[in-house]
Amino acid sequence: MAERHHRKMDRRSFMRRAGGTALALPTASAILAACSKPGSTGDATGSSGPVDVARPGDPVTLPLNGEPIPTDTPIEAGATLQVYNWSDYFYRKVLAEFEEQYDVKIEWTTFNNMEEGIQKLVAGQVKPDVFFPTTDYISRLVQTDLLQPLNHDLLPNMANNVWPSFSEPGPWYDQGWQYTVPYVIYTTGVAYRRDHIDDSLAQEKGYELLWDPEYTGKISYYDSYRDALGMAMLRNGDLDPNSGDPAVIDRAREAVSELVGPLQGKLTINGTYAKLPEDEYYVTQAWSGDIVGAQWYLPRGTGTDVLGYWYPDDNKGLIGNDTMVIPTTAQNPRLAHEFLNFFLDKKWGYENFVNYNGYQPPFTTIEPDTLISEKVVPPSLNRAIVTEEMFTKAYVQGQLSADVDDLWLDAWDQIQAGS
Numbered sequence: 001m002a003e004r005h006h007r008k009m010d011r012r013s014f015m016r017r018a019g020g021t022a023l024a025l026p027t028a029s030a031i032l033a034a035c036s037k038p039g040s041t042g043d044a045t046g047s048s049g050p051v052d053v054a055r056p057g058d059p060v061t062l063p064l065n066g067e068p069i070p071t072d073t074p075i076e077a078g079a080t081l082q083v084y085n086w087s088d089y090f091y092r093k094v095l096a097e098f099e100e101q102y103d104v105k106i107e108w109t110t111f112n113n114m115e116e117g118i119q120k121l122v123a124g125q126v127k128p129d130v131f132f133p134t135t136d137y138i139s140r141l142v143q144t145d146l147l148q149p150l151n152h153d154l155l156p157n158m159a160n161n162v163w164p165s166f167s168e169p170g171p172w173y174d175q176g177w178q179y180t181v182p183y184v185i186y187t188t189g190v191a192y193r194r195d196h197i198d199d200s201l202a203q204e205k206g207y208e209l210l211w212d213p214e215y216t217g218k219i220s221y222y223d224s225y226r227d228a229l230g231m232a233m234l235r236n237g238d239l240d241p242n243s244g245d246p247a248v249i250d251r252a253r254e255a256v257s258e259l260v261g262p263l264q265g266k267l268t269i270n271g272t273y274a275k276l277p278e279d280e281y282y283v284t285q286a287w288s289g290d291i292v293g294a295q296w297y298l299p300r301g302t303g304t305d306v307l308g309y310w311y312p313d314d315n316k317g318l319i320g321n322d323t324m325v326i327p328t329t330a331q332n333p334r335l336a337h338e339f340l341n342f343f344l345d346k347k348w349g350y351e352n353f354v355n356y357n358g359y360q361p362p363f364t365t366i367e368p369d370t371l372i373s374e375k376v377v378p379p380s381l382n383r384a385i386v387t388e389e390m391f392t393k394a395y396v397q398g399q400l401s402a403d404v405d406d407l408w409l410d411a412w413d414q415i416q417a418g419s
Contacts, residue, residue, distance in 0.1 A: 054139055055242070055398050059172035062142045062179060068151035069333050076332040080105040081339060084121070084128035087112060091356030098342050104335060121146060127329040129336040135173045135323060136226075136399040138180055147179045148328045154337040155181060157344035163362045163388045171321075173398065180323040181340050184289065184359035185386045187394065188227060188318035189311035191272050191286035191294070193279065194380060202310045207235035209283050209310070210259060217264040220271025220284040221256065225412035226397050228267070230318055231285060232256050234395070241318060241395050244404035253411035260415065267416075273297060273358070276307070288384040292377055293358025304378035311383045319386070319394035321362065360386050 054060040083090075087110040095106050109126055111117035114134055118141075120126045133141060141147050152158060158181060159167060170177040190209050192202050196218075202209055210219055222228055230241035232252035243249060259265040268275065272290040275281050277297040286309060295304045311317050324343065326336045343349050349361040354376045360366065368385045371377040377385055400408065 053399050053401055054173045056172045056396055059169075059175050060139060061175040062139060064149050064178065065142065065145050065328070066148065068149045069154075069337070071151060071153045073334040075102065075338060076104075076335045078104065079332045079335050080107050081130070081332055081335050082126070082128045082330075083108045083130045083339070084117065084126050085110060085130075085132045089132070089357055091352045093355070094343075094348050094352045097348065098339065101342075102335065102338060121327065121329075124329075127331065128327055129330040129332045130339050131325050131327050132183060133323060133325060135171070135180075135320065136397060138173045138323065138325075139399055141325070142179055146327055147325050148330065148333065149178050150181070150326065150340075151337060152177070154334070155341050155344065157341050157346075161344055161346045161349075161363050161365060163364060165388055165391065166362050172396075180325050181344060182362050183322040183324050183343065184353070184357070185321045185362050185391075186319070186359055187288045187311050187384070187386055187390065188231060188320075189286055189288065189309055189383065190283065191276055191291040192283045192308045192310070193276060193281075193306055194308040195306045196282045197308070199308060199380075202308060206310055206312065207231065210265070210285060211235070211255070211263065212283075213263065215282050216262075218280075218282040219259065219263055219265035220268045220275060220281040221259055221265050222271075222285050222287075223267040223269055225408055227285065227287075227318070228256050228415075229253070229408055229411060230395075230397050232259075234317065239316075239395070241397050242400060242404075244401070244407065246407060249407050249411050253414055256415050257418075261418070277302070287359075288386060289357065289359030291358075291381055292360075292384050295378060295381075296358075305380050307378060307380055309381045309384045315390045315393040317394055318397065319390060320396055322359075362386075362388070 081104055083106055085108065090108065095108065099106055109128065111120065114137060117131070117133070118137065121128070121131065158177065162182060166182055169175050171180070174180045190202065190207060192209060197209070205212060209215075210221065229249065229252040232255040233239070233241050233243060233248060236251050236255055238248045238251065240248070260267060266281075271281050271284045272286040273294045274297050276284050277294045278299070288309065288311070291307060291309045294307055298304065298306070324340050326333055326340070330336050343352065344361075346363055346365045349363060350366065353360055368387060371385055372379055372382060
């Protein structure tokens with residue numbers, strides 16, 4: 001397995017902070033609302049009226065912004081493909097393979113959070129051929145004419161390699177996969193050091209492990225308002241991680257405030273993949289890909305069996321996937337289709353997963369038992385493996401309306417202010 005290089009910033013961290021050194025940015029929702037067309041209504045609108053708030057039980061078929069590029073469009077020879085992605089979210093050797101196959105160059109520009117990514121896209125500071133937004137912003141990006149529809153004739157690996165449930169009729173946020181293809185999948189659970197915490201105790205306590213006074217000062221929680229409050233809701237027994245109920249949001253705020261207050265938990269971006277392996281923390285909120293990737297950060301001589309991961313036995317926890325899209329600004333849309341199809345290839349998508357980022361693609365060729373037996377995922381992290389069935393039971397975090405998003409962000413500001 002290739003040596004893993006340290007990531008400077010986690011791929012989905014939302015650093016909306018009240019002060020300190022972080023860059024103050026408006027929310028992505030506000031940015032998209034600001035670029036809505038005159039006369040529009042709703043939280044972020046565009047050519048087709050108000051945005052529908054998509055949910056698994058209420059999927060959305062997005063309006064077409066023009067037509068996909070023709071199938072016979074030639075691949076742009078000698079081009080430089082502009083890719084805009086989370087920091088350290090590609091295996092560079094896989095990128096080099098793409099460059100060699102197509103005799104092109106890739107210029108990889110990164111962003112640290114979705115606010116920054118969307119702000120630069122809207123302002124024209126970056127004009128990428130490929131962009132990696134989270135699912136809760138897809139509708140708004142389409143409604144503001146920032147994405148172009150895809151030509152699936154140029155994406156055969158979608159049908160060849162991706163889970164059937166991900167193929168037809170497509171995801172709740174983009175029925176028919178008109179604008180997006182999946183990149184990776186993940187769950188959100190609780191990671192822990194097995195040399196300090198028994199598996200039986202983790203199984204018994206579940207989310208409560210993060211609130212156990214026994215680990216005061218040894219707890220890490222994501223610096224991400226959706227993930228932080230969403231998990232707190234499930235811990236509290238409030239089973240809608242997209243809730244707009246002020247009482248539910250306030251209960252979640254109180255829970256997170258307790259964690260970062262009396263329990264001295266730290267809001268971090270690297271607590272799971274970097275600091276847990278270093279034994280700085282004993283228990284962390286964790287994306288499955290981060291704890292799988294943590295094995296590459298363990299000190300020399302420390303076995304992977306020190307790492308553990310809890311996710312609900314009934315699979316009713318947080319789950320999600322990241323996407324790849326082609327913006328309307330793309331100068332090389334045909335090559336961009338090739339890039340999407342390349343990362344949907346069972347070889348290259350798999351190598352990107354097992355040799356670098358730890359995040360699993362939704363491929364039919366990946367068998368859970370194989371991931372364990374081939375030592376891609378340590379046996380102690382078997383619950384970090386994501387299956388197709390889990391998406392039928394788990395909770396996804398979808399788009400929030402503007403007024404609900406404000407409630408969540410107000411709660412997050414209070415947490416960061418120490419309230």
